[in-house]
Amino acid sequence: MVLQLMTERWTGEVSAVTIGAAAKDGGTRAYSIKIGGEKSLPCLFKEGTLPNKPQVAFEVFDVAPNDWPNEVLKPYGKSVNDPLEWAQMCVQDFKARSLCIRLLGAHPDFGNKSSEEEAQLIKKLLEKVSVPLIILGSGDDAKDNLLLPAISEAAKGECCLIGPAVQDNYKTIVAAALADGHCVIAESPIDVNIAKQLNILISDMGLPLERVVINPTIGALGYGLEYAYSIMERARLAALSGDKTLASPFICFVGQEAWRAKESKIETLPEQGIIWEVLTATALIQAGADLLIMRHPKAIEKVNRYIDNLMTNDRTQSSK
Amino acid sequence: MGLSGLDIYKLLPKTNCRECGFATCLAFAMQLAKKAVSIDECPYLSSEAKAKLEAQAQPPIKLITIGQGETRLQVGNENVLFRHEEKFYHPPGIGFILEDNITDSEIKDRVEKINGLKFERIGQALEANLIAIRQNKDAKRFVDVVKIVSSNTLLGLVLMSDDTQGLKYALEVLKGKNPLIYHATKENSAGFAQLAKEYKVPLVAQADELEEASGLTVELAKQGVTDLIIEVSGKPMPERIWDLTQIRRLALKKSNRSLGYPSLVVIDKNDLYEEIQEAATYISKYAGIVLIKNIESWAVLSLLTLRQNIYTDPQKPLQIEPKLYPIGQVTDKSPVLITTNFSLSYYTVLGEVEASKIPSYIISVDTEGMSVLTAWAAEKFTPHKITETVNKFGVKGIVSHKHLVIPGYVAVISGELEDESGFKIIVGPKEAAGLPSFLKNLQYG
Numbered sequence A: 001m002v003l004q005l006m007t008e009r010w011t012g013e014v015s016a017v018t019i020g021a022a023a024k025d026g027g028t029r030a031y032s033i034k035i036g037g038e039k040s041l042p043c044l045f046k047e048g049t050l051p052n053k054p055q056v057a058f059e060v061f062d063v064a065p066n067d068w069p070n071e072v073l074k075p076y077g078k079s080v081n082d083p084l085e086w087a088q089m090c091v092q093d094f095k096a097r098s099l100c101i102r103l104l105g106a107h108p109d110f111g112n113k114s115s116e117e118e119a120q121l122i123k124k125l126l127e128k129v130s131v132p133l134i135i136l137g138s139g140d141d142a143k144d145n146l147l148l149p150a151i152s153e154a155a156k157g158e159c160c161l162i163g164p165a166v167q168d169n170y171k172t173i174v175a176a177a178l179a180d181g182h183c184v185i186a187e188s189p190i191d192v193n194i195a196k197q198l199n200i201l202i203s204d205m206g207l208p209l210e211r212v213v214i215n216p217t218i219g220a221l222g223y224g225l226e227y228a229y230s231i232m233e234r235a236r237l238a239a240l241s242g243d244k245t246l247a248s249p250f251i252c253f254v255g256q257e258a259w260r261a262k263e264s265k266i267e268t269l270p271e272q273g274i275i276w277e278v279l280t281a282t283a284l285i286q287a288g289a290d291l292l293i294m295r296h297p298k299a300i301e302k303v304n305r306y307i308d309n310l311m312t313n314d315r316t317q318s319s320k
Numbered sequence B: 001m002g003l004s005g006l007d008i009y010k011l012l013p014k015t016n017c018r019e020c021g022f023a024t025c026l027a028f029a030m031q032l033a034k035k036a037v038s039i040d041e042c043p044y045l046s047s048e049a050k051a052k053l054e055a056q057a058q059p060p061i062k063l064i065t066i067g068q069g070e071t072r073l074q075v076g077n078e079n080v081l082f083r084h085e086e087k088f089y090h091p092p093g094i095g096f097i098l099e100d101n102i103t104d105s106e107i108k109d110r111v112e113k114i115n116g117l118k119f120e121r122i123g124q125a126l127e128a129n130l131i132a133i134r135q136n137k138d139a140k141r142f143v144d145v146v147k148i149v150s151s152n153t154l155l156g157l158v159l160m161s162d163d164t165q166g167l168k169y170a171l172e173v174l175k176g177k178n179p180l181i182y183h184a185t186k187e188n189s190a191g192f193a194q195l196a197k198e199y200k201v202p203l204v205a206q207a208d209e210l211e212e213a214s215g216l217t218v219e220l221a222k223q224g225v226t227d228l229i230i231e232v233s234g235k236p237m238p239e240r241i242w243d244l245t246q247i248r249r250l251a252l253k254k255s256n257r258s259l260g261y262p263s264l265v266v267i268d269k270n271d272l273y274e275e276i277q278e279a280a281t282y283i284s285k286y287a288g289i290v291l292i293k294n295i296e297s298w299a300v301l302s303l304l305t306l307r308q309n310i311y312t313d314p315q316k317p318l319q320i321e322p323k324l325y326p327i328g329q330v331t332d333k334s335p336v337l338i339t340t341n342f343s344l345s346y347y348t349v350l351g352e353v354e355a356s357k358i359p360s361y362i363i364s365v366d367t368e369g370m371s372v373l374t375a376w377a378a379e380k381f382t383p384h385k386i387t388e389t390v391n392k393f394g395v396k397g398i399v400s401h402k403h404l405v406i407p408g409y410v411a412v413i414s415g416e417l418e419d420e421s422g423f424k425i426i427v428g429p430k431e432a433a434g435l436p437s438f439l440k441n442l443q444y445g
C-alpha cells in the first residue's frame, strides 16, 4: 500500500531582507546577513525552500544595563560599561555574526544623552566592528524622533536595521531609513491586523516591503509566549497564502523578555535563566522567527547549534 | 472530515417515525452531526449505515490512556494543526528513560527525583507523566527493576524491551496499572499484539518510515489491537518534524485511520540543552509522548512550562476568580493593589507581593481574562468597573487608609478613578518586578 502524503502548495513567500552593506554595496561591513525568503513553514523543507537560516544577534547597550540579572552580566565583565569594548567582545570572543545596539542612554530617564553624542557612538562602533548592525532607539517616542534620524544619517549606506516604527510614530523613522538606505523594524502589539496595517502605512511612504522586519512583540516562556507564537503562525500562514503585507520576516526580542522572568533571576539556579532564554528562542523558531535578539553567550551558542541541526540535517534537501 | 447533517440524513430511513424522540429523521441527523445524541436511539438503521456512522463518530486521532488513577495520561483526540484554529486538547506526556543496569539504590533515587518533578505556575499544577524502564540485561533484572519502580511511583510506566518473555513477567507484575509497551515492529508484531491483547494495554508501533508505520498499525488492528501509539524513529530533527506533521495532517484532513493515533518520540541526546530543545520542538509540533533522559529540575520546569503555554486555550485566557485576595497577615493598614483577573497578571503580582514580605490586598477585577493593557484598551478595566469591584468587595470597610494602587500602565485613569471611587489613587510600577521596592517605600500622603 502506497501512502499518499499531503503536501501544501503555497503561492506566497516571505520577503528576503538583507541587513548590512559590504564595500561592493556601498557600506563598510565585512558581509551582510540575509533573513526571510521562506516558501514553506518552519522546517518543512519538502514543501518549499527555506533559503536563509534564522540569525541570532547579540544585544549591546550604550550604557551599563540597570536591569540585567547577574547571570547574564557576568560573561561580559567590565566591558558592559563601555559599549565599544562590549561590542568587540561579542564579535571577537563570542563570534557574534551581528549586533543589536540599544541606545537606552538617550532616554530622558536613563541619561538623556544627546542625539549628537549617540550618533558619534554609532560612527565609532561602525569603525570598531564590521558586523551588520541592528540599532534601537531609547524607547521614548519624542526623543527617538530626534535621535533616530541622526543615527540613520551617521550610519548612512550601511544598511542597518533600525527601529522601532510603531503605528502612531513611524513617519520620521521611515523617512530617515528611506533617505539613508536602512531597513526598519515595524513593531505591533501582538496583533496581526495592526502588523498588517503598519506594513501598509510604511510601504505607502515608499519603503519597499523587502526592507521591513516585523516585531510581533513576544512574551517569554511562561509569560505569554503562546500569544506571539500563534500570531506568528497566523501571519506566516497568511504570507505563504499570498498576503504580501504580512510577508515580512520576524524579529524577536528573546533576551529582553526571557531575562525579565522570575525564573531567570534565581541566583542559586544560574542555568535556569539560560534555558529560559534558550527555550523561548526554540519555540519562536518553530513559529517562524527569523532574527533573534539574545543576551547570554551560552544561550546563543545553544540556539545557534539548534539552528544548524534544524537547517542542515535534512537528507532530502540534496535529493530534491 | 466529519459528515454533515445532510450526509447523515441520507443514511437514515427517512420515515419520520419519531421513535428517536425527534419529530423528523432530519432533526435527528442534525443532532447526530453535532454528536449530541447516540445513533442507538434510532432502531431502524441498516447495519451498513450504522457501520458508516460509527466510523465517523470516532475521533480522527484516537484517545489513548496510559497508567491509571489520578496520574493517568491521556493523549490523542486532537482536532487541529494550529493552536489558533481551536486549541490543542491533550498535553503530551513527558517521560524519563530509566536504564535497568544501574544499582537498585540509584534506581530508587532517580524515581524519587522524578516523583518530585512537580511545580505550580499561574495556578496550574505542572507534572511529569511517565517513567520508561529500558531493558539492558536479562528478563529477571528487567522485572526486578519494574517491581522497584512500580512500588515507588504512581506515574504511568513504559516498558522498553524487545523480549516478549521479560515483558510478559513485567505485565503480570503490573496488572491493572495499564503500562505502555514499547515497541512492536514489523518483525515482532504478532508476539507483541498477543501481549497487548492479553493484558489489555496500549502498544507503541515503531517503524523507520511513515509508510511502514501505517502498514504496521493496519496489521496490528487486524489482530485486534487498536490502542496504539506511533513512533517513526531514528531520523534527524527536520525529518521527524515532517513525519509528525504528516501523521497529524493525514489523520485530520484525509481521515487516514492507519495514522489516527498519537505519536511518540524518544530523544537520544546526551547534551542536556540539545535534548531539552529537541523535546520542546516536538512538544510544539504534534508529539503525544516525549521520552527524555535528563531529570534536572530546572530543565524539566522549562519543558513543562512550554507545554503549558502551547496547550493553553487560545480562545479562553487562563483566568482567576475576581476577588479581594488577602496576601499574608493583612491589617486595615495594608495596601490595596488593583490588577486584572488574567491569571498571568494576577500571579505575577502575587509573586512579587509575596517576595516583598509586605502583607497586601490584591483585587482582581473581572476583565474576562484580559491583561492590564488589553483590558484597558477594550474598556474592561475602566474607572467605573474598578469602582464597582472595589465597592462590591467592601474595601472601604476593610482598610482604614482609603488608598488604591493601580498598575503603572493605566496611570491615565487615576483622575477619573479618584473622582468615581472616592479613594486616593497611587500609581504603581509598570512591571510587577518593581513592586517590592515600591511597596517598601509606599507612604500614604
Ligand code: SF4
Binding pocket: B012, B013, B014, B015, B016, B017, B018, B019, B020, B021, B022, B023, B024, B025, B028, B041, B042, B043, B044, B045
Ligand atoms: S427513529 Fe430513526 S427512522 Fe424514526 S424518526 Fe428517528 S431517525 Fe427517523
